[in-house]
Amino acid sequence: MVAGPLTVIQMLPDLDAGGVERGTLEIGRFLSSGGHKSMVISAGGRLTPQLEAEGSTHIRWRVGEKSPRCLRYIIPLRNLMLQHKVDILHLRSRLPAWIGYLALKNIPHHRRPALITTFHGFYSVNLYSSVMARGEKVIAVSKAIARHLRERYALADDRIVLIYRGVDEHLFNPQAIDPNKTDALKARWGIKDCQAPIIMLPGRITRLKGHDLFIESLARIRDTPWLAVCTGDTAANRSLTRRLTKKIAHLKLTDRIKLVGHCDDMPAALMLADIVVAASVKPESYGRVAVEAQAMGKPVVATAHGGIVETISDRKTGWLIAPDNVAEMAATLHEAVVNTSLREQMGGRAREWVKHQFSMRKMCQSTLNLYVELASSQRGVQNER
Numbered sequence: 001m002v003a004g005p006l007t008v009i010q011m012l013p014d015l016d017a018g019g020v021e022r023g024t025l026e027i028g029r030f031l032s033s034g035g036h037k038s039m040v041i042s043a044g045g046r047l048t049p050q051l052e053a054e055g056s057t058h059i060r061w062r063v064g065e066k067s068p069r070c071l072r073y074i075i076p077l078r079n080l081m082l083q084h085k086v087d088i089l090h091l092r093s094r095l096p097a098w099i100g101y102l103a104l105k106n107i108p109h110h111r112r113p114a115l116i117t118t119f120h121g122f123y124s125v126n127l128y129s130s131v132m133a134r135g136e137k138v139i140a141v142s143k144a145i146a147r148h149l150r151e152r153y154a155l156a157d158d159r160i161v162l163i164y165r166g167v168d169e170h171l172f173n174p175q176a177i178d179p180n181k182t183d184a185l186k187a188r189w190g191i192k193d194c195q196a197p198i199i200m201l202p203g204r205i206t207r208l209k210g211h212d213l214f215i216e217s218l219a220r221i222r223d224t225p226w227l228a229v230c231t232g233d234t235a236a237n238r239s240l241t242r243r244l245t246k247k248i249a250h251l252k253l254t255d256r257i258k259l260v261g262h263c264d265d266m267p268a269a270l271m272l273a274d275i276v277v278a279a280s281v282k283p284e285s286y287g288r289v290a291v292e293a294q295a296m297g298k299p300v301v302a303t304a305h306g307g308i309v310e311t312i313s314d315r316k317t318g319w320l321i322a323p324d325n326v327a328e329m330a331a332t333l334h335e336a337v338v339n340t341s342l343r344e345q346m347g348g349r350a351r352e353w354v355k356h357q358f359s360m361r362k363m364c365q366s367t368l369n370l371y372v373e374l375a376s377s378q379r380g381v382q383n384e385r
Helices: 019-033 048-053 068-083 094-105 127-133 143-153 179-189 211-220 234-250 266-272 288-295 326-338 340-357 360-384
Strands: 007-011 037-042 057-060 088-091 114-119 137-140 160-162 198-202 227-231 257-261 275-278 300-303 318-321
Touching: 007 019, 007 094, 019 037, 019 048, 019 360, 048 057, 068 094, 088 094, 088 360, 094 114, 094 127, 114 127, 114 143, 114 360, 127 143, 137 143, 137 360, 143 160, 179 257, 179 266, 198 211, 198 266, 198 288, 198 326, 211 227, 211 234, 211 326, 227 266, 234 257, 266 288, 275 288, 275 326, 288 300, 288 340, 300 326, 318 326, 326 340
Parallel strands: 007 037, 007 088, 037 057, 088 114, 114 137, 137 160, 198 227, 198 275, 227 257, 275 300, 300 318
Antiparallel strands: none
16 A cells, blocks of 8 residues: 555646546546545646636646647656656546656656556557557556457556546436526526427537437437437537538428537536437447436437447447437437336436446546555655665
């Protein structure tokens, strides 16, 4: 065991939104609450005030800037790690990871922090991506990612650590949602008087999230009562937002499919949904949205590839369908919409499934255990010197 608290640095491009960013905050909060020192290096963003309020120190460096100028952070980072006697350097994204990796190489071996990387996606197999496989231990967020690491990067099993992303079971808890928050969302989104089942697709407005598949599927069940809501920052991809809006209008579904923009209260948003959809056209490394939705007691319809097949129990907590299959998604959504009792049964099972398999505490404790293991080994090396 490590004697005394750990000092941990996590690095990522920014703290705006997304699963990687929320996971960083969760680890930071867990470390701080346990008396450890948590430091996060990023360009900042929407989540920065929360990070700092929960006890982490934020260092605002543009380590995700795709420019040679980002190399200017290598020496300051080296000095920072030496000054604070950092135990763990945890790298979460490729460009910041190169900065961290090069800074680490400038530190004498016996004074270096232990290096951990988290493999969050099915990165292209090239030199740039290879940095994410260079940790002393590499966290895989799903079995699918672990296979990718073994098959595409020839990584040995003893360097891969499977740690599923966790969901905060207290935050994503139907019993904890203030009805005033859901009422405010209904009013903002113009769905206050909606009596039909609500189908929600949460996620960034990008081609990869499957909005086209979703919209085309809904067009096939237009005679069934439903209302669809897509959350995601419409300003982040204006051209795609315009194209999707035109498509919805062309299909005469403007009153039934709403692109409501960014939502900073996803537990309240998911509370409004009867069915949640994860329609990614390419494999997701994990599929956090599906886990969060199930934690809220919502059945999920998801395209069956990547890590998401590990997070949904097919036809028990949701439905797994063939990727890019409009007919199958339409048929599945129709079944989910018309069968209220089936939705409710699946939703109840979904919440219990997530509580036991994908809790945030389990993720955080597993990560801390890994930190302690590597820090103990590294401090042993330092003491020998």
